[in-house]
Amino acid sequence: MCKENIQFIRGVTWFTKMAASSESVGSSPSSEGWSKWQIGLAVGVPAVVVGGYLLYKRRKNKKSDKEQSSNGAKKKSSTGEDKSVKDKLESQNDLEKELSPLEKAQADKNKGNKFFKGGRYDQAINCYTDAIKVCPPEEKQDLATFYHNRAAAYEKLMNLKMVVEDCSEALKNNSKYTKCLMRRANAAEQLGDLTQALEDVTALCILEGFQNPKSLMTADRVLKQLGQSKAKETYANRKPTMPSKHFIRTYLKAFTQDPVINEARTLDQSSEQNGETDIPDTDSPYYEALRQMNAEKFEEIIPNCTKEIDNDQSCKCVEARLLRATFYFLGGETEESLADFKLLTEDYVSKKIRVNALIKKGSILIQQGKQTDGLDCFAKAVRLDPDNADIYHHRGHHNIQLDRVDDAIRDLEFAVSKCSTFAASHVQKSFAEHRKSAEMIANSGAKIPLPQTVIDSYKNNVTMFPDNGDARALYAQALTDAGKFDEADREFEKAIKLEPDNATAMVHRGLLQLQWKQDVEEAIKIINQAIDVDNKCEYAYEVLGTLEVQRSNMQKAMDLFQKAIHLSRTESEMAHLYSLLDAAHAQLKVAKNLGITLPGPMGMGMP
Structure with missing residues (x-):
């Protein structure tokens, strides 16, 4: 019995498990770190979301020596400069001098976010770069956010190499940053680095508990591309060998x-x-x-x-x-x-x-x-x-x-x-009808038992060709599909007795x-x-x-x-x-x- 004859009865691979969809990954830069993720029985730990608002103390303005003239005009300094504007600039400079390095970095990031939303990506990159420069190295969550936001801006400019580099820096500071993993996976895939893309999307699937269909579909796509690429090279250079x-x-x-x-x-x-x-x-x-x-x-x-x-x-x-x-x-x-x-x-x-x-x-x-x-x-x-x-x-x-x-x-x-005595055609016909019924049941979404007509078709083959191992093995598989496990096991035993070297039948047993x-x-x-x-x-x-x-x-x-x-x-x-x-x-x-x-x-x- 060829392997292809029973492919559809197998289960599904990890990357095709679909569950309730979770929130999709946005394309705008993040102002947060990563959320709480669970893997299996709470594998993984929560992280503190870094952010919030900066609170500043307002300085009291010094008493102005401005005097109003009778027509309401402002007095000028000896240099002709508007004294109120000068005081305002001095006040702002003094305020910036009092900000901590992290507060300055957050302010630069906020400026960058405004430029980003306005489509001014080069200016946004400059602001995020300033934020990275002044941010204390121990503030890892914030650094991860700044690098990731700059990666998002580079992505808008289609500079994929820099997207990968900045995402890599972000992940050094926060290895479980899911948005960053997805962004680097997408960039790596476009650059042809399928191994990196697969590792990133795998990490993403694990952190999401294999619950996000979008991530699972990305993993499926990357796996297929990588498999086809490797198979093409290996198959061309393989050493021919006879099968069993x-x-x-x-x-x-x-x-x-x-x-x-x-x-x-x-x-x-x-x-x-x-x-x-x-x-x-x-x-x-x-x-x-x-x-x-x-x-x-x-x-x-x-x-x-x-x-x-x-x-x-x-x-x-x-x-x-x-x-x-x-x-x-x-x-x-x-x-x-x-x-x-x-x-x-x-x-x-x-x-x-x-x-x-x-x-x-x-x-x-x-x-x-x-x-x-x-x-x-x-x-x-x-x-x-x-x-x-x-x-x-x-x-x-x-x-x-x-x-x-x-x-x-x-x-x-x-x-x-x-050719009515052609056993292989009878068996293949029953298998094709079995597959059609199974697909109809799967598409309906209902728990419908396998039609008795399919089981009877296999049983007729066994009656007509009692010494045919394939006929019995596929009959056993149909009985398995119908939940008749005792009968299936007996039929597998008979099939293996007829063909002791039928390894495929043994695998299915x-x-x-x-x-x-x-x-x-x-x-x-x-x-x-x-x-x-x-x-x-x-x-x-x-x-x-x-x-x-x-x-x-x-x-x-x-x-x-x-x-x-x-x-x-x-x-x-x-x-x-x-x-x-x-x-x-x-x-x-x-x-x-x-x-x-x-x-x-x-x-x-x-x-």
Whole structure:
């Protein structure tokens, strides 16, 4: 059972937990410090809001020697200066001399705020700079406010580098200044410093108790950008590796009209019945590759196919190229696979091989995010052979991934109608209907049970194909979704008995223990058994890593996510895993910087 088949049943990551929205962050400069925040069970401490009004003593004016003339005119000094204006200036200077450094800084800040509100940002920056210069270094809350206000003015002038610098200075004085964290996160994101942006928005989410949707959405966006960036580089330089035998076996069973796979099956059946085969020239590298495929010695298939292709006298060159392209694809050598498939879609190639090549090429292109090109390959295949069930089955599978569930159901119905004994299409069709029902329930917001028709559809599959492990595993998942935990556990047990190396089914049985009995230890034990059975099961490492995050074992979680990244087969899969890794790393670093311990339930949720 492929991991994609059960993605939507997982829980949600920490950055998509939405709760009642809190007050949005304003864009004007702050005249306050930070408010009281809570994390989990009151993690974090309140801070005193610094501010208030300055009270000044008025000086008594000295007795004026002004005298009024008979016409009311003022007497002038010997220099001709208006004596009342002179006294006023002297009084103001004397008042300023009596202000403390902090009072002078507050006065400069207030001037800066007026300039800011009037759109005179350069003047505001000068005032905030004066405030910073005279503010005593021990007045950390006030210094944080002055730096943050200057950062807000720089932001208006689009000087993002200075925004980051001033926010950094503000946070040195007040590490829990939430408005400042958000401002630096936004600036860092625009500057392309996604690591800094992630750390800031993570700190913000922690301080807000993961309750502010705006912060959570920012974290989600930054995580995706960072994951995609890292995955692009890693995927381009990765070392290709074959997936597990169970994965390859499941993939090969998803074709009913693959000419090469069918020839291998015929060769295998003939050998079992007669001890030999009547197929000529079975000593060629191509037939050796077929025997290796039947024996699940997958690593030797590509070299033998290459020998056959390089033989100018070969009459199986095209078939060898199709088999090589298939295993290039399975091993993650995408460009080599596409090069072979391109040759196999030429007009001189037989229809069956061309159709099979178009199906596999289309799958690769869709995985690369080239959906239009990929779906075009499937459309060409339909025009060539409209009765080929494999086309509709695989296009239906990809339509599920593309959230085109109605199209997927229609395709899978076609696949079943073309080949009623095609177990994989029956199972995928039930899964697509399950997903549609689950999404409708989620969108309604109501606690509606899973329709019985969905459960019956899975049950029918088990009746028709009692020896199919995927049919039973997905039936068990539907029973879990319906809250029928006892029955689900029994069906998982049967599925694993049918396919002892089905690590994915074991992972889901482990997750059932969480949902059913809230038994984390038992869940982890079963998932570790899945890894023992198949150490190439990327999904097992991903889920186990997520459980360790919930237990606040961040370093262990990161090690597990790194293993999953190494095993991921597509760039999009790798990007998702990097998001989990980066989120765990950011939470660990931020918790250390803030001097707090993250409680498990407040960390990331299930993937």
